[in-house]
Every structure is written in C-alpha cells, then in structure tokens.
Amino acid sequence: MMKSNVGPNGYNNSADIGKAYKYWAKNGIFTVELTEESSCLPFSQKCQPMEIKLNRYFKVVNNFFEYEHEMRSSIMMDGPVSAYMEIYSDFLSYKSGIYRRLNSRSLGASDIKIIGWGTENGVDYWLAVNQWGTEWGEEGFFKLLAGEEQLGYVPSPITPSLVAVDIVQDIPKSYVHSQLFYLAK
Template identity: 60%
Template sequence: MKLFLIVALFIYCVNGDEYISDGLQPLTDEIVNAINALNTTWKAGKSFGGSSSVEIDTLVPTQEKYSAKADFPMRKYGSFRLPVNFDSSRVWLNCTSIGKIYDQTKGYPSWIYTAVGTIADRLCIRHGIQIDVEATVKKMAEWNVGSNSYNNSANIGQAFQYWSKNGIFAVELTKESSCLPFSQKCQPNEIKITKYFKLKNECIDNETELMKSITLFGSVSAYMEVYSDFLNYRSGVYKRSSKNYLGVQNMKIIGWGTEKGVDYWLAAGSWGTQWGEEGFFRIQRQPQQFGAVPNPIATEFLPVNDVKDIHSYVHGQLFYLAK
C-alpha cells in the first residue's frame, strides 16, 4: 500500500492524459519507475548508464534557435496504396546508411547527422550513390561546426536551405586534407568530384504525404520537442508522459507501423546504439507527439552531369563516397 501511494505521488492526470511529476530528473530510478507505473505503450530504462549531462546538453533549449522560415513548398504526392508497416532500411538493404545509428555525444549536433544521413539515404535509393556519413560529418564539423558554433543547433531547415542554394558534391577523397578552409585553391588534389546535385526541398504537412514520400524516396528529416521522459525511452511506442521540456532534437523518420492497435512512426536517433531500441525509436503517430515544431522536410536531387564549370566549393557541400 505504501509503495502504491509513493508511486501515485509521481503521477497526475491532465485532460485525460497521465503525466509524471515535473520534479523528476531524467535517467534516475525515480523517473523510470514513475513512467513504467503508468503502464503505457512503452517502457523506460536508464539508457545512458545513469549520466544525463552530455545528452541534455546536446538539445537546443529554445524554439528561437530552430524556428525556420516557412519558404519550402508543401508537397502533395499522387494517390497509391500504402502498406500497414514499412521500414525503409529493410526495403533498401543495399543502402546501409538508412539503418546505421550515429552518436552525437561525440560533440556533433543532431541536425548534421539527420541532414547528412537523410541525403545519404536518398542519394543511395534514387541514384545508387553510397555516402560515408561519418566521414562527411567529421569533415563538415572541422570546417564550420564547433561545439559553440552558430551551426550547433537543431535547425535542419537552415542546412537544407543552404544546400538548395549552393548544391552538393559527391566526392572521392584521394588523400587526407591538412588545409583549412577547404577550397579548390587550398587543396586542389585531395578530392575528386564524381557528381554534382541541385536540391529541391519540400515540407510535408500530413502523415499520408509523409508515408508516400518515404515509400518513394526514403528517409525524411524531422524536428521533435524532447521532454524529460524521452531520454529514458527503452522500447515500445513512445507517448509523451512528461511536461518537463528540455529542448529540440532532429531525427530521421524511416518508416511506420502498428503495434497492438497503436499506430507509430519508426525513427532513427543519434544517441548511439545503447539508447532506445538499439538507437531507433517508435513514436505514436499523432502530430502533437512531435510538439510545436516545423514540418518534416523532404528533398529531391537533380544531377548536373557537366561539372567542369564548377570553380569553387566549400566543405559544407562535400559528401564523401563510401570506400
């Protein structure tokens, strides 16, 4: 009886939904027990071995830092039948970047893994080009993404705006770079350009169109508000049970499904494989679960075969081919 009363103190109801107490700290036994006591659609655990400082520090604390201009057109796809369950990493097995989990606790922000990873997935699916995401992220980070940089944000929209204006290059690394800033003038013989692409970005404003985009082209980049309970996610279909807002995170949505009557999105995080379902998570397929954030962003590529007139580029445009 005493145990029941203690657990009950952690929980209260608002508008028919159950929430844990605001005072519970992430990745503690207390918050894990409170979440699991709700007997909801997912299970909590201490995914990061009890340390929460690094993970919380990787979140962007205010909406001001990630609000993007709504200048991407909305995309409407044609009508076709959608499956009940879809996992793009299983559909396109040769595109290994789709099912790869990266670890932003190395010091790189979530937007760079999400944006680079989404482009890598879609380049592979539509054009058969395999990108080394880790190498690309590392080079971009050395160029213009320090831990205190303006670019250390959750603003995938800002990244896609830049690439839609300047384009991207698929390149082969011929030797290690030792010169920054990186440019043709600085190191003309260290890379070999294989392809140049122009980008077309679009926002997606409903779940049916999002499913269609993933079915046709692969992963989609998305924003998500993070609350204290989410850090403790271990398995199942996540449904928010906390009001303690921590910040914003970017992730790739790679599919969807239904479990025990609950519809969900399948997403790839960037906190390593020790978190969640080996780095992946499933979140209830309802708009409010992502919070008050911009719409997911999809991108398509227009290959430009004649690259002889390309005279300048920066490291933020270079996507390194997998060896």
C-alpha cells in the same frame, strides 16, 4: 534559451540536419573524386583543390510533408525521412512501447530518422531512430505516436531531393568544403 540536440545524459550534440539541409538548398552540393596522385583523406579539409576532381553539381530541394500518407509514400519509395523532434523530459526515460508526450518540460530538439510505421494494440505509430545509441529505448529505436503533434514546435519531417545541374552557367565557379561529397570507389 533552448538547447538543441539533447541526449539522455543531457549532452548537446552540435549536429543539426535542418541547418545542413537549409545550407545545401541555398548553396547546392558537388560530388567529387580524389585524383590518382592525391594522398589526402576524403572529408579532410586539408585536401587541396588540385587533389580533388569536381564530378557533378546538384541543387538540393527540401520536401516537407503536410500529410502522413505523403510521408509513408516517401519512405516506401525513397527510404527514411529526417525530422526534428522536440524532446521533453519524459522522453529521456523511454524504454519501449509507443511514446506519447505527457510532459510539457521541453529540453530542446533532436534530429531523428523516421524509418517506418505500424500499429500496436490499435494505436498507430512511427518507427524512428535517434543518435543516442543502442543502450537507449528499444535498442536505439522508438515508436512515436502517429496522428498527433508529437514532434513539437519544429518543422515537419523533411526529405531532400537532388536535382542534377547540367547547364554550365548555372554551376557555381567556386565552392566551400561543406558543399563537397566524396564518391567512394
């Protein structure tokens, strides 16, 4: 069985952005505010329904990229793109330069954020960040060989779009905590 979200020390991080995006695409999200009289902390499941005020409801549309130029355009217009990356044993020892998978021993998948691209010594790459901290790679960043299947078996990079729903009958009458996003004041 494949581990997911492995780190350089073999830890298993339970965060799985792909599952979250699928969940939100199916269920949508609400933005909420705390009521004036509330003392609960945002993101706490202890907040009672009367302590929050539903603000807006959004459908989530997950956009996948078939071509690299689509991803570059999205990064320029909308910012970073989320992706899964299959992690191979040689990736754990990455220090610098452009990573090109040379090993076939898969350790699982990890969530990454693709923030840009470039060319180094005539080789194109994606500039990315993972959740392993600044002690790993190039202070937490890494360069991933572009133009080849370096992300492994997992889905293409993805970016969600929020579509505001204003038709009352299209807004769910109930919600669960994982659909709530608090607005900072």
